[in-house]
Amino acid sequence: MQATLEIKPQELELDAGLLARKEDAPPVIELEQIHKTYTMGDVEVHALRGISLTIRKGEFVAIMGTSGSGKSTTMNIIGCLDRPTRGKYILDGEDVSAMSKDERADIRSRKLGFVFQGFNLLSRTSALENVELPMLYAGIETAERHSRSREALRSVGLAGRENNHPNQLSGGQQQRVAIARSLVNRPALILADEPTGNLDSRTSIEVMEIFQKLNRERGITLVLVTHETDIAEYADRVVVFKDGRIKEDYPVEQPRDASAELKLLPDVEQEED
Amino acid sequence: MNLLMIIRVAFRALVRNKMRASLTMLGIIIGVSAVIAMVSIGQGAQASVQAQIEGMGTNLLFVSAGAQNVGGVRSGTGDSGTNTLTVADLEAIRREVPSVSMVTPTINARTQLVVGNQNWNTSVQGVSEQFPDVRKWTVASGAFFTDADVRSSARVIVLGQTIADNLFPGADPLGESVRVMNLPFKVVGVMARKGQDPQGRDQDDTAFAPYTAVQKKLLGNTRLQVAYVSAISQDATYTAQTQIAELLRQRHKLAAGAPDDFTVRNMTDVAEAANETNNIMTMLLGSIAGVSLLVGGIGIMNIMLVSVTERTREIGIRMAIGARSSAVRRQFLIESIVLSLTGGLFGILLGIAISVTIPSLLGWPTLVSTTAIVGSVIFSAAVGIAFGYYPARKAAALDPIDALRYE
Numbered sequence: 215m216q217a218t219l220e221i222k223p224q225e226l227e228l229d230a231g232l233l234a235r236k237e238d239a240p241p242v243i244e245l246e247q248i249h250k251t252y253t254m255g256d257v258e259v260h261a262l263r264g265i266s267l268t269i270r271k272g273e274f275v276a277i278m279g280t281s282g283s284g285k286s287t288t289m290n291i292i293g294c295l296d297r298p299t300r301g302k303y304i305l306d307g308e309d310v311s312a313m314s315k316d317e318r319a320d321i322r323s324r325k326l327g328f329v330f331q332g333f334n335l336l337s338r339t340s341a342l343e344n345v346e347l348p349m350l351y352a353g354i355e356t357a358e359r360h361s362r363s364r365e366a367l368r369s370v371g372l373a374g375r376e377n378n379h380p381n382q383l384s385g386g387q388q389q390r391v392a393i394a395r396s397l398v399n400r401p402a403l404i405l406a407d408e409p410t411g412n413l414d415s416r417t418s419i420e421v422m423e424i425f426q427k428l429n430r431e432r433g434i435t436l437v438l439v440t441h442e443t444d445i446a447e448y449a450d451r452v453v454v455f456k457d458g459r460i461k462e463d464y465p466v467e468q469p470r471d472a473s474a475e476l477k478l479l480p481d482v483e484q485e486e487d
Numbered sequence: 488m489n490l491l492m493i494i495r496v497a498f499r500a501l502v503r504n505k506m507r508a509s510l511t512m513l514g515i516i517i518g519v520s521a522v523i524a525m526v527s528i529g530q531g532a533q534a535s536v537q538a539q540i541e542g543m544g545t546n547l548l549f550v551s552a553g554a555q556n557v558g559g560v561r562s563g564t565g566d567s568g569t570n571t572l573t574v575a576d577l578e579a580i581r582r583e584v585p586s587v588s589m590v591t592p593t594i595n596a597r598t599q600l601v602v603g604n605q606n607w608n609t610s611v612q613g614v615s616e617q618f619p620d621v622r623k624w625t626v627a628s629g630a631f632f633t634d635a636d637v638r639s640s641a642r643v644i645v646l647g648q649t650i651a652d653n654l655f656p657g658a659d660p661l662g663e664s665v666r667v668m669n670l671p672f673k674v675v676g677v678m679a680r681k682g683q684d685p686q687g688r689d690q691d692d693t694a695f696a697p698y699t700a701v702q703k704k705l706l707g708n709t710r711l712q713v714a715y716v717s718a719i720s721q722d723a724t725y726t727a728q729t730q731i732a733e734l735l736r737q738r739h740k741l742a743a744g745a746p747d748d749f750t751v752r753n754m755t756d757v758a759e760a761a762n763e764t765n766n767i768m769t770m771l772l773g774s775i776a777g778v779s780l781l782v783g784g785i786g787i788m789n790i791m792l793v794s795v796t797e798r799t800r801e802i803g804i805r806m807a808i809g810a811r812s813s814a815v816r817r818q819f820l821i822e823s824i825v826l827s828l829t830g831g832l833f834g835i836l837l838g839i840a841i842s843v844t845i846p847s848l849l850g851w852p853t854l855v856s857t858t859a860i861v862g863s864v865i866f867s868a869a870v871g872i873a874f875g876y877y878p879a880r881k882a883a884a885l886d887p888i889d890a891l892r893y894e
Contacts, residue, residue: 290888295887295888316811316812319809322807324809328807328808334807334891336801338504339503343499347805348809350492351805351809351814352809353492395808
């Protein structure tokens with residue numbers, strides 16, 4: 215099944231205007247001299263040694279690096295799951311570097327969407343209910359919850375799959391449910407942590423197509439963590455981590471186009487329905 | 488996130504694991520239904536004792552020969568060896584105590600009743616003609632003997648239903664002759680059926696004859712063991728009790744400070760004693776059943792702890808997408824309360840069903856107690872909170888990063 219995206223025309227126009235001036239767009243993430251030190255017994259481990267990074271609205275950034283490079287720690291801090299030991303982090307205009315556990319939970323609820331490598335859907339729970347979950351914690355009314363989750367599922371090409379449980383969906387479909395879940399609270403930023411790690415190459419391209427469409431057509435800011443260079447090439451900008459520091463930060467001149475690649479691929483067996 | 492939504496989340500989580508949820512509830516179901524059934528058995532027993540005591544008349548007093556405790560030696564009340572209560576005493580009570588309306592002695596003679604080739608071992612009680620009024624016991628057929636019969640020591644007898652059934656199966660005993668210790672007594676009446684007394688003895692296995700006849704013709708002595716006295720009203724029983732005691736002390740010429748050689752008790756005291764016994768029994772049964780409730784609660788805690796470990800990833804997901812620790816804690820707490828309360832509700836239904844079935848199955852009276860029902864609901868909710876708190880706190884304390892990484 216091909217992912218078909220349905221975008222409302224007025225949203226398209228609005229975001230097209232934004233896209234034109236990406237360099238002037240307001241920053242979504244501002245990291246200033248972020249340090250993170252873990253104490254393991256008597257040994258201090260410096261996971262991050264002064265990271266400064268600005269990501270603006272509408273950017274699609276891939277974060278790369280080997281394990282131990284500090285990319286996961288950065289991801290956790292950007293995702294407000296963890297706090298920096300030192301440094302300042304401003305997310306969508308709010309300083310979150312010193313926020314309490316509960317405040318960070320609220321920030322995650324309002325401003326962030328997560329997509330994980332292992333999908334992380336609730337088992338024995340329908341796709342619709344999985345997508346509704348973030349809104350439940352954001353305190354959104356039942357009727358609106360239903361309409362928004364249906365809309366989100368449709369936008370990732372899963373209309374008609376609302377009542378399927380994760381074990382009745384393929385890996386690609388499960389990841390699309392997870393993407394719908396990350397979208398549904400209209401976050402300022404979607405964080406995807408190795409989203410294609412558990413998928414075959416064709417399904418990976420399909421998932422990247424959804425990300426590209428969300429970014430290009432709806433102007434959603436995306437941060438993608440990956441260790442695969444060919445996946446990073448779908449983004450507009452690549453940030454490479456090494457030993458707790460940013461080693462490289464460069465724009466991708468010619469990002470790969472997932473939609474075009476999918477058209478070229480032989481029309482293999484459709485994902486079983 | 489409001490409470491209603493958390494309750495819904497908790498319900499969904501439980502419905503996802505129906506088998507486990509119902510097995511966990513089983514512990515509470517058994518506990519609550521056991522408490523309700525046990526308490527209703529206890530209350531049923533209490534109610535039936537109460538009804539029997541009230542059936543005997545609440546303005547009833549017992550006067551018996553001998554004291555309950557005299558130097559700890561002569562312990563028996565109504566001991567047949569004591570001669571301290573006489574017919575003259577009773578007549579004086581009837582005549583001189585204004586708060587007393589009726590008096591009847593009871594002189595017990597255990598003997599064999601013979602009719603033709605049938606015979607029956609029973610107790611023949613010598614009483615006065617006021618006995619049916621004092622004991623609120625009516626005559627089913629014929630009539631009770633009269634004042635004249637008592638004065639003339641007439642050989643007449645009134646049979647209890649059990650005796651009538653056994654000595655005259657299928658026949659009318661009225662006017663027939665019954666031999667008591669080889670003396671013929673004429674049957675003038677048959678008492679209405681009374682059933683068992685609070686001690687479980689068959690009250691219908693008794694015959695009644697004028698006490699004068701029993702004393703002179705059957706026993707050959709004038710000893711009196713127990714007398715029933717009716718006060719003019721229930722309020723007058725305590726006055727009557729003191730007045731009788733004063734009169735008897737005076738008549739027996741007891742010096743001030745000397746112990747009573749008689750005992751006067753009233754029905755209220757007897758009822759209280761019986762109540763106390765029953766309360767102890769109810770509490771004992773209820774607390775044994777309560778232990779099973781406690782075990783059920785531990786079962787809930789066990790499952791909730793397993794559940795927290797098993798659902799670590801789920802907790803991580805919920806936290807990552809914006810659940811506060813408090814929302815996670817409340818979810819698990821509510822899951823555990825829902826488990827225990829739902830179990831409690833099913834337990835109440837089962838308990839009531841058992842209580843309703845027991846009388847026809849075992850012949851024990853039961854009384855479903857609202858206190859026990861309300862108590863079990865509160866207790867099962869408390870079990871849910873108490874045993875769900877620790878697992879819930881454990882869930883809320885998880886770190887989302889670790890929880891998401893948990894395999």
